[in-house]
Amino acid sequence: MIKRGLFRKPKNELEGDEKLEKRPAPNIPDEMCLTCPDCKKVLFTGRLPDSCHVCPHCGYHFRLNARQRIHLFADPGTFAERDGNLVSRDTLSFPGYPQKLEQAGLESAEKESVVCGECRIGGRECCLFVMEPYFMMGSLGVTAGEKITRLFEHALEKKLPVIGFTVSGGARMQEGVLALMQMAKTSGAVKRHGDAGLLYIAVLTNPTTGGVTASFAMEGDVILAEPGALIGFAGPRVIEQTLRQKLPQGFQRSEFLLERGFVDSVTDRRKLKALLERLLLLHERRPCDGCL
Protein backbone atom coordinates (compact mmCIF):
# COMPACT_ATOMS: atom_id res chain seq x y z
CA MET A 1 0.00 0.00 0.00
CA ILE A 2 1.29 3.42 -0.94
CA LYS A 3 1.32 5.80 1.94
CA ARG A 4 -0.57 8.97 1.18
CA GLY A 5 1.63 11.99 1.02
CA LEU A 6 4.73 9.92 0.55
CA PHE A 7 5.77 11.92 -2.48
CA ARG A 8 4.43 15.20 -1.21
CA LYS A 9 7.20 17.58 -0.41
CA PRO A 10 6.94 20.26 2.23
CA LYS A 11 5.82 23.47 0.56
CA ASN A 12 8.61 25.40 2.16
CA GLU A 13 11.18 24.86 4.85
CA LEU A 14 9.26 26.69 7.56
CA GLU A 15 6.12 24.61 7.17
CA GLY A 16 8.05 21.39 7.48
CA ASP A 17 6.54 17.94 7.51
CA GLU A 18 5.07 16.97 10.82
CA LYS A 19 5.66 13.28 10.39
CA LEU A 20 9.26 13.70 9.46
CA GLU A 21 9.88 16.08 12.32
CA LYS A 22 8.53 13.67 14.92
CA ARG A 23 10.84 10.84 13.96
CA PRO A 24 14.06 11.07 15.90
CA ALA A 25 17.18 11.34 13.79
CA PRO A 26 18.61 7.89 13.05
CA ASN A 27 21.78 8.45 15.01
CA ILE A 28 19.94 9.12 18.28
CA PRO A 29 19.35 5.91 20.21
CA ASP A 30 15.80 5.15 21.38
CA GLU A 31 16.55 5.45 25.08
CA MET A 32 17.55 9.08 24.68
CA CYS A 33 14.18 10.21 23.41
CA LEU A 34 10.58 9.36 24.02
CA THR A 35 7.30 10.61 22.73
CA CYS A 36 4.75 12.05 25.12
CA PRO A 37 1.69 9.80 24.76
CA ASP A 38 -0.59 12.80 25.18
CA CYS A 39 0.81 15.69 23.11
CA LYS A 40 3.11 13.47 20.97
CA LYS A 41 6.05 15.82 21.37
CA VAL A 42 9.50 14.28 21.56
CA LEU A 43 11.17 14.61 24.94
CA PHE A 44 14.71 13.90 26.07
CA THR A 45 14.63 11.02 28.52
CA GLY A 46 17.55 12.48 30.43
CA ARG A 47 15.70 15.72 31.09
CA LEU A 48 12.52 14.05 32.31
CA PRO A 49 13.60 13.77 35.97
CA ASP A 50 14.10 17.57 36.02
CA SER A 51 10.38 18.00 35.46
CA CYS A 52 9.42 15.21 37.91
CA HIS A 53 8.63 12.96 34.94
CA VAL A 54 5.93 15.30 33.76
CA CYS A 55 5.79 16.37 30.10
CA PRO A 56 6.94 20.02 30.09
CA HIS A 57 4.68 20.77 27.12
CA CYS A 58 1.31 19.35 28.13
CA GLY A 59 1.65 18.27 31.76
CA TYR A 60 1.19 14.56 31.07
CA HIS A 61 2.26 12.59 34.15
CA PHE A 62 4.47 9.64 33.23
CA ARG A 63 4.14 6.49 35.29
CA LEU A 64 6.74 6.17 38.01
CA ASN A 65 7.98 3.09 39.79
CA ALA A 66 8.14 3.09 43.57
CA ARG A 67 11.86 3.95 43.81
CA GLN A 68 11.54 6.88 41.43
CA ARG A 69 8.75 8.25 43.60
CA ILE A 70 10.72 7.82 46.78
CA HIS A 71 13.62 9.59 45.10
CA LEU A 72 11.31 12.47 44.15
CA PHE A 73 9.50 12.96 47.44
CA ALA A 74 11.76 11.82 50.29
CA ASP A 75 14.54 14.17 51.35
CA PRO A 76 17.78 12.87 49.77
CA GLY A 77 19.34 10.01 51.67
CA THR A 78 16.70 9.82 54.39
CA PHE A 79 14.62 6.85 53.23
CA ALA A 80 15.08 3.74 55.37
CA GLU A 81 13.11 0.80 54.05
CA ARG A 82 11.08 -1.43 56.37
CA ASP A 83 10.03 -5.05 55.78
CA GLY A 84 11.80 -5.00 52.43
CA ASN A 85 12.40 -8.75 52.52
CA LEU A 86 8.75 -9.85 52.79
CA VAL A 87 7.59 -11.83 49.76
CA SER A 88 4.25 -13.23 48.60
CA ARG A 89 3.37 -16.88 49.00
CA ASP A 90 1.08 -18.99 46.85
CA THR A 91 -1.14 -20.09 49.74
CA LEU A 92 -4.02 -21.26 47.54
CA SER A 93 -1.81 -23.08 44.96
CA PHE A 94 -3.36 -20.87 42.31
CA PRO A 95 -2.39 -22.01 38.80
CA GLY A 96 0.30 -19.84 37.25
CA TYR A 97 0.72 -17.63 40.31
CA PRO A 98 4.32 -18.55 41.20
CA GLN A 99 5.34 -17.76 37.61
CA LYS A 100 3.46 -14.47 37.72
CA LEU A 101 5.27 -13.52 40.93
CA GLU A 102 8.62 -14.36 39.41
CA GLN A 103 7.85 -12.34 36.30
CA ALA A 104 6.62 -9.41 38.40
CA GLY A 105 9.85 -9.51 40.35
CA LEU A 106 11.85 -9.32 37.14
CA GLU A 107 9.74 -6.54 35.65
CA SER A 108 9.82 -4.34 38.72
CA ALA A 109 13.02 -5.37 40.48
CA GLU A 110 10.92 -5.33 43.64
CA LYS A 111 9.87 -8.16 45.93
CA GLU A 112 6.32 -6.93 46.50
CA SER A 113 3.77 -4.47 45.16
CA VAL A 114 4.45 -1.88 47.85
CA VAL A 115 7.63 -0.33 49.26
CA CYS A 116 7.43 0.92 52.85
CA GLY A 117 9.76 2.85 55.07
CA GLU A 118 10.57 5.88 57.12
CA CYS A 119 11.94 9.11 55.72
CA ARG A 120 11.97 12.86 56.07
CA ILE A 121 9.95 15.15 53.85
CA GLY A 122 10.93 18.80 54.16
CA GLY A 123 12.92 17.80 57.21
CA ARG A 124 9.91 16.27 58.94
CA GLU A 125 9.91 12.62 59.91
CA CYS A 126 7.16 10.46 58.49
CA CYS A 127 6.31 6.96 57.39
CA LEU A 128 5.97 6.44 53.67
CA PHE A 129 4.44 3.71 51.54
CA VAL A 130 4.60 3.72 47.77
CA MET A 131 2.83 1.16 45.64
CA GLU A 132 4.68 -0.36 42.68
CA PRO A 133 2.82 -0.34 39.36
CA TYR A 134 5.25 -2.73 37.70
CA PHE A 135 4.64 -5.46 40.27
CA MET A 136 1.35 -7.06 39.18
CA MET A 137 -0.14 -3.58 38.73
CA GLY A 138 0.21 -2.77 42.42
CA SER A 139 -2.27 -5.48 43.36
CA LEU A 140 -3.10 -5.89 47.02
CA GLY A 141 -2.26 -9.32 48.37
CA VAL A 142 -1.52 -10.68 51.82
CA THR A 143 2.08 -9.47 51.90
CA ALA A 144 1.33 -5.97 50.62
CA GLY A 145 -1.49 -5.76 53.18
CA GLU A 146 0.86 -6.95 55.90
CA LYS A 147 3.54 -4.39 54.98
CA ILE A 148 1.09 -1.49 54.96
CA THR A 149 -0.50 -2.65 58.23
CA ARG A 150 2.91 -2.93 59.87
CA LEU A 151 3.80 0.55 58.66
CA PHE A 152 0.68 2.10 60.22
CA GLU A 153 1.31 0.18 63.45
CA HIS A 154 4.90 1.38 63.50
CA ALA A 155 3.78 4.96 62.80
CA LEU A 156 1.28 4.68 65.66
CA GLU A 157 3.96 3.49 68.00
CA LYS A 158 6.36 6.28 67.01
CA LYS A 159 3.59 8.87 66.68
CA LEU A 160 4.48 9.67 63.08
CA PRO A 161 2.28 10.77 60.18
CA VAL A 162 1.89 8.43 57.21
CA ILE A 163 2.05 9.45 53.57
CA GLY A 164 0.95 6.83 51.07
CA PHE A 165 1.10 6.80 47.28
CA THR A 166 -1.42 4.43 45.75
CA VAL A 167 -1.44 2.83 42.33
CA SER A 168 -3.34 -0.42 42.03
CA GLY A 169 -5.61 -2.58 39.95
CA GLY A 170 -7.24 -3.83 43.17
CA ALA A 171 -7.13 -6.94 45.30
CA ARG A 172 -4.91 -9.75 43.98
CA MET A 173 -7.31 -12.45 42.89
CA GLN A 174 -4.66 -15.17 42.93
CA GLU A 175 -4.87 -14.95 46.72
CA GLY A 176 -8.67 -15.22 46.82
CA VAL A 177 -10.55 -14.05 49.88
CA LEU A 178 -7.27 -13.70 51.77
CA ALA A 179 -6.52 -10.72 49.52
CA LEU A 180 -9.98 -9.30 50.19
CA MET A 181 -9.35 -9.53 53.93
CA GLN A 182 -6.35 -7.23 53.55
CA MET A 183 -8.81 -4.42 52.90
CA ALA A 184 -10.30 -4.96 56.36
CA LYS A 185 -6.89 -5.44 57.96
CA THR A 186 -5.30 -2.29 56.52
CA SER A 187 -8.47 -0.27 57.27
CA GLY A 188 -8.25 -1.35 60.89
CA ALA A 189 -4.64 -0.20 61.09
CA VAL A 190 -5.48 3.14 59.44
CA LYS A 191 -8.34 3.63 61.91
CA ARG A 192 -6.19 2.93 64.97
CA HIS A 193 -3.49 5.28 63.69
CA GLY A 194 -6.09 7.98 63.04
CA ASP A 195 -7.84 7.51 66.39
CA ALA A 196 -4.54 8.38 68.06
CA GLY A 197 -4.72 11.82 66.45
CA LEU A 198 -2.13 11.10 63.78
CA LEU A 199 -2.17 12.34 60.19
CA TYR A 200 -2.50 10.15 57.12
CA ILE A 201 -2.21 11.69 53.66
CA ALA A 202 -3.16 9.50 50.70
CA VAL A 203 -1.89 10.47 47.26
CA LEU A 204 -3.82 8.72 44.50
CA THR A 205 -1.96 8.14 41.25
CA ASN A 206 -2.92 6.59 37.95
CA PRO A 207 -4.65 4.14 38.26
CA THR A 208 -6.12 3.54 41.72
CA THR A 209 -9.04 1.12 41.51
CA GLY A 210 -10.89 -1.78 43.13
CA GLY A 211 -10.07 -2.96 46.60
CA VAL A 212 -7.43 -0.30 47.19
CA THR A 213 -9.90 2.49 46.43
CA ALA A 214 -12.41 0.73 48.68
CA SER A 215 -9.93 0.71 51.56
CA PHE A 216 -6.84 2.72 52.48
CA ALA A 217 -6.78 4.96 49.38
CA MET A 218 -10.05 6.60 50.40
CA GLU A 219 -9.27 6.66 54.12
CA GLY A 220 -6.78 9.54 54.20
CA ASP A 221 -7.43 12.56 56.42
CA VAL A 222 -6.30 14.44 53.37
CA ILE A 223 -6.62 12.85 49.94
CA LEU A 224 -4.57 14.27 47.07
CA ALA A 225 -4.54 13.09 43.48
CA GLU A 226 -2.23 13.55 40.52
CA PRO A 227 -3.89 15.14 37.48
CA GLY A 228 -5.71 12.84 35.08
CA ALA A 229 -5.40 9.75 37.27
CA LEU A 230 -8.07 7.07 36.91
CA ILE A 231 -9.63 6.58 40.34
CA GLY A 232 -12.64 4.39 40.97
CA PHE A 233 -14.08 1.27 42.51
CA ALA A 234 -15.21 -0.55 39.38
CA GLY A 235 -12.97 -0.19 36.34
CA PRO A 236 -14.43 1.71 33.38
CA ARG A 237 -14.42 -1.40 31.19
CA VAL A 238 -16.46 -3.33 33.74
CA ILE A 239 -19.01 -0.52 33.92
CA GLU A 240 -19.20 -0.26 30.13
CA GLN A 241 -19.77 -4.00 29.86
CA THR A 242 -22.39 -4.02 32.62
CA LEU A 243 -24.33 -1.02 31.38
CA ARG A 244 -23.57 -1.41 27.66
CA GLN A 245 -23.08 2.31 27.30
CA LYS A 246 -20.13 4.59 26.62
CA LEU A 247 -18.87 6.49 29.63
CA PRO A 248 -18.65 10.28 29.59
CA GLN A 249 -15.26 11.89 29.00
CA GLY A 250 -13.21 12.46 32.09
CA PHE A 251 -15.32 9.97 34.05
CA GLN A 252 -13.45 8.63 37.13
CA ARG A 253 -10.50 10.97 36.55
CA SER A 254 -8.98 12.99 39.40
CA GLU A 255 -10.71 16.21 38.32
CA PHE A 256 -14.06 14.38 38.27
CA LEU A 257 -13.50 13.17 41.84
CA LEU A 258 -12.50 16.65 42.96
CA GLU A 259 -15.73 18.04 41.56
CA ARG A 260 -17.77 15.32 43.29
CA GLY A 261 -16.04 16.03 46.59
CA PHE A 262 -13.98 12.87 46.98
CA VAL A 263 -10.47 14.33 46.91
CA ASP A 264 -9.07 17.44 48.58
CA SER A 265 -6.82 18.59 45.80
CA VAL A 266 -5.60 17.63 42.36
CA THR A 267 -1.97 18.63 42.39
CA ASP A 268 0.65 18.63 39.67
CA ARG A 269 3.52 16.32 40.58
CA ARG A 270 5.96 19.21 40.27
CA LYS A 271 4.20 20.99 43.13
CA LEU A 272 3.38 17.94 45.18
CA LYS A 273 6.44 17.81 47.40
CA ALA A 274 5.92 21.41 48.44
CA LEU A 275 2.29 20.70 49.25
CA LEU A 276 3.18 17.62 51.30
CA GLU A 277 5.77 19.63 53.20
CA ARG A 278 3.23 22.34 53.92
CA LEU A 279 0.60 19.85 55.08
CA LEU A 280 3.09 18.17 57.40
CA LEU A 281 4.02 21.58 58.80
CA LEU A 282 0.38 22.56 59.29
CA HIS A 283 -0.28 19.41 61.28
CA GLU A 284 2.82 19.63 63.41
CA ARG A 285 1.44 21.84 66.14
CA ARG A 286 -2.01 21.63 67.56
CA PRO A 287 -3.87 24.69 68.75
CA CYS A 288 -5.40 22.70 71.60
CA ASP A 289 -1.99 21.53 72.80
CA GLY A 290 -1.33 24.98 74.17
CA CYS A 291 0.27 27.07 71.47
CA LEU A 292 -2.75 29.38 71.24
Add this chain to the structure above:
Amino acid sequence: MDAFETVRAARAKDRPTALDYIGGIFGQFTELHGDRRYGDDKAVAAGIALLGPMPVTVIGIEKGHNTKERLQRNFGCAHPEGYRKALRQMKLAEKFRRPVLCFVDTAGAFCGVGAEERGQGQAIAENLMEMMTLKVPIFTVLIGEGGSGGALALSVADEVWMLENSVYSVISPEGCASILWKDASRVREASECLHLTARELFSLGVIDGIIPESGGFSKTGALIRKQMERFLLEACQTPVGELLDRRYDKFRKMGV
Protein backbone atom coordinates in the same frame (compact mmCIF):
# COMPACT_ATOMS: atom_id res chain seq x y z
CA MET B 1 -20.95 -30.91 45.07
CA ASP B 2 -18.02 -29.10 43.43
CA ALA B 3 -17.21 -25.42 43.91
CA PHE B 4 -19.12 -24.24 40.85
CA GLU B 5 -22.24 -26.15 41.88
CA THR B 6 -22.02 -24.38 45.23
CA VAL B 7 -21.81 -21.07 43.37
CA ARG B 8 -24.99 -22.04 41.52
CA ALA B 9 -26.72 -23.08 44.74
CA ALA B 10 -25.72 -19.79 46.38
CA ARG B 11 -27.29 -17.90 43.47
CA ALA B 12 -30.42 -20.07 43.16
CA LYS B 13 -33.56 -18.01 42.57
CA ASP B 14 -35.62 -19.91 45.14
CA ARG B 15 -33.07 -19.41 47.91
CA PRO B 16 -34.40 -17.67 51.05
CA THR B 17 -33.36 -14.01 51.16
CA ALA B 18 -32.22 -11.80 54.02
CA LEU B 19 -35.72 -10.58 54.84
CA ASP B 20 -36.97 -14.19 54.96
CA TYR B 21 -34.42 -15.03 57.64
CA ILE B 22 -34.96 -11.74 59.45
CA GLY B 23 -38.71 -12.42 59.58
CA GLY B 24 -38.12 -15.95 60.83
CA ILE B 25 -35.53 -15.17 63.49
CA PHE B 26 -36.54 -11.83 65.00
CA GLY B 27 -39.65 -10.32 66.47
CA GLN B 28 -41.01 -6.84 65.72
CA PHE B 29 -38.54 -6.01 62.94
CA THR B 30 -38.96 -2.30 62.40
CA GLU B 31 -37.38 -1.12 59.18
CA LEU B 32 -35.72 2.28 59.14
CA HIS B 33 -34.88 3.94 55.86
CA GLY B 34 -32.38 6.25 54.27
CA ASP B 35 -28.76 7.34 54.64
CA ARG B 36 -29.58 11.02 55.42
CA ARG B 37 -27.21 12.02 52.65
CA TYR B 38 -28.66 11.05 49.32
CA GLY B 39 -31.41 8.45 49.32
CA ASP B 40 -32.79 5.14 50.42
CA ASP B 41 -31.15 2.12 48.83
CA LYS B 42 -33.61 -0.76 48.73
CA ALA B 43 -30.83 -3.28 48.20
CA VAL B 44 -30.11 -2.87 51.91
CA ALA B 45 -32.81 -3.43 54.52
CA ALA B 46 -32.01 -2.20 58.01
CA GLY B 47 -33.78 -1.61 61.27
CA ILE B 48 -34.32 -2.63 64.86
CA ALA B 49 -35.76 -5.94 66.04
CA LEU B 50 -36.00 -8.18 69.06
CA LEU B 51 -33.95 -11.33 69.44
CA GLY B 52 -35.82 -12.95 72.29
CA PRO B 53 -35.99 -10.10 74.78
CA MET B 54 -32.95 -8.21 73.41
CA PRO B 55 -33.23 -5.25 71.04
CA VAL B 56 -30.74 -5.63 68.20
CA THR B 57 -29.86 -3.77 65.01
CA VAL B 58 -30.42 -5.90 61.95
CA ILE B 59 -28.97 -5.16 58.50
CA GLY B 60 -29.46 -7.33 55.45
CA ILE B 61 -28.61 -7.14 51.77
CA GLU B 62 -31.88 -8.10 50.11
CA LYS B 63 -32.16 -9.56 46.60
CA GLY B 64 -35.96 -9.89 46.41
CA HIS B 65 -38.07 -12.86 45.31
CA ASN B 66 -39.69 -12.07 41.97
CA THR B 67 -38.71 -9.90 39.02
CA LYS B 68 -40.52 -6.85 40.33
CA GLU B 69 -38.90 -7.09 43.75
CA ARG B 70 -35.51 -7.85 42.27
CA LEU B 71 -35.63 -4.77 40.07
CA GLN B 72 -36.68 -2.69 43.05
CA ARG B 73 -33.84 -4.12 45.15
CA ASN B 74 -31.37 -3.82 42.27
CA PHE B 75 -30.75 -7.60 42.54
CA GLY B 76 -29.07 -7.06 45.90
CA CYS B 77 -26.32 -4.85 44.48
CA ALA B 78 -26.04 -1.85 46.77
CA HIS B 79 -25.12 1.69 45.81
CA PRO B 80 -22.99 3.83 48.14
CA GLU B 81 -26.16 5.03 49.89
CA GLY B 82 -26.88 1.42 50.86
CA TYR B 83 -23.56 1.14 52.68
CA ARG B 84 -24.06 4.56 54.23
CA LYS B 85 -27.51 3.55 55.40
CA ALA B 86 -25.98 0.47 57.02
CA LEU B 87 -23.31 2.61 58.69
CA ARG B 88 -25.92 5.04 59.99
CA GLN B 89 -27.77 2.15 61.61
CA MET B 90 -24.52 0.82 63.09
CA LYS B 91 -23.77 4.22 64.60
CA LEU B 92 -27.26 4.27 66.12
CA ALA B 93 -26.65 0.78 67.44
CA GLU B 94 -23.47 2.01 69.09
CA LYS B 95 -25.31 4.95 70.65
CA PHE B 96 -28.06 2.76 72.09
CA ARG B 97 -25.73 -0.16 72.92
CA ARG B 98 -27.45 -2.61 70.58
CA PRO B 99 -25.51 -5.48 68.98
CA VAL B 100 -25.38 -5.49 65.17
CA LEU B 101 -26.45 -8.57 63.20
CA CYS B 102 -25.84 -8.62 59.45
CA PHE B 103 -27.15 -10.85 56.66
CA VAL B 104 -25.07 -10.73 53.50
CA ASP B 105 -26.24 -11.85 50.08
CA THR B 106 -24.84 -9.87 47.17
CA ALA B 107 -23.07 -10.46 43.89
CA GLY B 108 -21.12 -7.32 44.75
CA ALA B 109 -21.38 -3.58 45.16
CA PHE B 110 -23.15 -2.10 42.14
CA CYS B 111 -20.96 -1.09 39.18
CA GLY B 112 -22.46 1.97 37.55
CA VAL B 113 -22.02 5.64 36.77
CA GLY B 114 -24.12 6.85 39.73
CA ALA B 115 -22.40 4.49 42.15
CA GLU B 116 -18.99 5.81 41.09
CA GLU B 117 -20.10 9.44 41.15
CA ARG B 118 -21.30 9.06 44.70
CA GLY B 119 -18.15 7.31 45.90
CA GLN B 120 -18.69 3.56 45.99
CA GLY B 121 -15.08 3.00 47.04
CA GLN B 122 -15.23 5.66 49.73
CA ALA B 123 -18.49 4.27 51.15
CA ILE B 124 -17.08 0.75 51.47
CA ALA B 125 -13.77 2.02 52.87
CA GLU B 126 -15.57 4.01 55.55
CA ASN B 127 -17.58 0.97 56.63
CA LEU B 128 -14.43 -1.14 56.93
CA MET B 129 -12.79 1.47 59.15
CA GLU B 130 -15.80 2.23 61.28
CA MET B 131 -16.83 -1.39 61.81
CA MET B 132 -13.36 -2.24 63.08
CA THR B 133 -13.87 0.06 66.08
CA LEU B 134 -17.65 -0.02 66.51
CA LYS B 135 -18.14 -0.42 70.25
CA VAL B 136 -20.87 -3.06 70.13
CA PRO B 137 -20.70 -6.75 69.15
CA ILE B 138 -21.10 -7.48 65.42
CA PHE B 139 -22.14 -10.83 63.95
CA THR B 140 -22.39 -11.47 60.20
CA VAL B 141 -23.85 -14.45 58.40
CA LEU B 142 -23.38 -14.98 54.67
CA ILE B 143 -26.59 -16.54 53.40
CA GLY B 144 -25.95 -16.67 49.65
CA GLU B 145 -23.40 -14.78 47.61
CA GLY B 146 -20.57 -12.93 49.31
CA GLY B 147 -19.30 -10.80 46.46
CA SER B 148 -16.04 -9.01 47.16
CA GLY B 149 -15.91 -5.52 48.73
CA GLY B 150 -19.68 -5.23 48.59
CA ALA B 151 -19.97 -8.17 51.00
CA LEU B 152 -16.95 -7.22 53.10
CA ALA B 153 -18.54 -3.82 53.80
CA LEU B 154 -20.94 -5.61 56.17
CA SER B 155 -18.55 -8.35 57.29
CA VAL B 156 -15.92 -6.73 59.48
CA ALA B 157 -17.51 -8.58 62.40
CA ASP B 158 -16.46 -10.30 65.61
CA GLU B 159 -17.77 -13.51 64.11
CA VAL B 160 -18.52 -14.29 60.46
CA TRP B 161 -20.51 -17.45 59.70
CA MET B 162 -21.52 -18.92 56.37
CA LEU B 163 -24.42 -21.08 55.34
CA GLU B 164 -23.25 -24.40 53.96
CA ASN B 165 -24.09 -23.46 50.36
CA SER B 166 -23.04 -19.85 50.39
CA VAL B 167 -19.85 -18.50 48.78
CA TYR B 168 -17.48 -15.66 49.62
CA SER B 169 -15.02 -14.44 47.03
CA VAL B 170 -12.68 -11.66 46.02
CA ILE B 171 -14.13 -11.71 42.50
CA SER B 172 -16.88 -13.64 40.70
CA PRO B 173 -15.61 -16.83 39.05
CA GLU B 174 -16.77 -15.39 35.68
CA GLY B 175 -14.74 -12.23 36.26
CA CYS B 176 -11.71 -14.22 37.35
CA ALA B 177 -11.85 -16.50 34.30
CA SER B 178 -12.26 -13.65 31.83
CA ILE B 179 -9.47 -11.55 33.35
CA LEU B 180 -6.95 -14.33 33.89
CA TRP B 181 -7.62 -16.57 30.93
CA LYS B 182 -9.67 -14.25 28.68
CA ASP B 183 -12.23 -17.04 28.65
CA ALA B 184 -15.41 -16.64 30.69
CA SER B 185 -16.38 -20.26 30.01
CA ARG B 186 -13.72 -21.52 32.40
CA VAL B 187 -15.86 -20.60 35.42
CA ARG B 188 -15.79 -24.11 36.86
CA GLU B 189 -12.02 -24.05 37.02
CA ALA B 190 -12.00 -20.49 38.41
CA SER B 191 -14.50 -21.49 41.12
CA GLU B 192 -12.09 -24.19 42.26
CA CYS B 193 -9.07 -21.90 42.26
CA LEU B 194 -10.70 -19.11 44.25
CA HIS B 195 -11.37 -21.26 47.35
CA LEU B 196 -14.77 -19.65 47.81
CA THR B 197 -16.74 -22.37 49.59
CA ALA B 198 -17.58 -22.29 53.29
CA ARG B 199 -15.45 -25.33 54.07
CA GLU B 200 -12.33 -23.95 52.35
CA LEU B 201 -12.74 -20.54 53.97
CA PHE B 202 -13.19 -22.11 57.38
CA SER B 203 -9.92 -23.99 56.98
CA LEU B 204 -8.20 -20.76 55.86
CA GLY B 205 -9.39 -19.09 59.07
CA VAL B 206 -11.44 -16.47 57.25
CA ILE B 207 -14.79 -17.50 58.77
CA ASP B 208 -15.72 -18.71 62.23
CA GLY B 209 -18.22 -21.42 61.45
CA ILE B 210 -20.57 -23.11 58.98
CA ILE B 211 -24.32 -23.52 59.37
CA PRO B 212 -25.78 -26.61 57.69
CA GLU B 213 -28.76 -26.11 55.38
CA SER B 214 -29.92 -29.69 55.00
CA GLY B 215 -32.91 -29.21 57.31
CA GLY B 216 -34.60 -26.63 55.11
CA PHE B 217 -35.43 -22.97 55.70
CA SER B 218 -36.90 -23.03 59.20
CA LYS B 219 -34.25 -25.39 60.58
CA THR B 220 -31.49 -23.22 59.05
CA GLY B 221 -33.10 -20.11 60.55
CA ALA B 222 -33.23 -21.76 63.95
CA LEU B 223 -29.54 -22.69 63.70
CA ILE B 224 -28.59 -19.11 62.75
CA ARG B 225 -30.59 -17.88 65.72
CA LYS B 226 -28.87 -20.35 68.02
CA GLN B 227 -25.43 -19.14 66.92
CA MET B 228 -26.44 -15.50 67.30
CA GLU B 229 -27.72 -16.11 70.83
CA ARG B 230 -24.60 -18.01 71.81
CA PHE B 231 -22.42 -15.24 70.37
CA LEU B 232 -24.33 -12.45 72.10
CA LEU B 233 -24.23 -14.21 75.44
CA GLU B 234 -20.43 -14.26 75.25
CA ALA B 235 -19.85 -10.93 73.52
CA CYS B 236 -22.15 -8.85 75.72
CA GLN B 237 -20.12 -9.92 78.75
CA THR B 238 -16.78 -9.09 77.15
CA PRO B 239 -15.37 -5.64 78.01
CA VAL B 240 -15.49 -3.36 74.93
CA GLY B 241 -11.71 -2.90 74.78
CA GLU B 242 -11.14 -6.63 74.74
CA LEU B 243 -13.86 -7.14 72.12
CA LEU B 244 -12.24 -4.57 69.80
CA ASP B 245 -8.74 -5.96 70.33
CA ARG B 246 -9.98 -9.41 69.44
CA ARG B 247 -11.78 -8.11 66.35
CA TYR B 248 -8.63 -6.32 65.20
CA ASP B 249 -6.36 -9.30 65.89
CA LYS B 250 -8.68 -11.68 64.06
CA PHE B 251 -8.37 -9.72 60.80
CA ARG B 252 -4.75 -8.84 61.56
CA LYS B 253 -3.78 -12.51 61.34
CA MET B 254 -5.60 -13.37 58.13
CA GLY B 255 -3.31 -14.82 55.51
CA VAL B 256 -0.16 -14.34 57.59
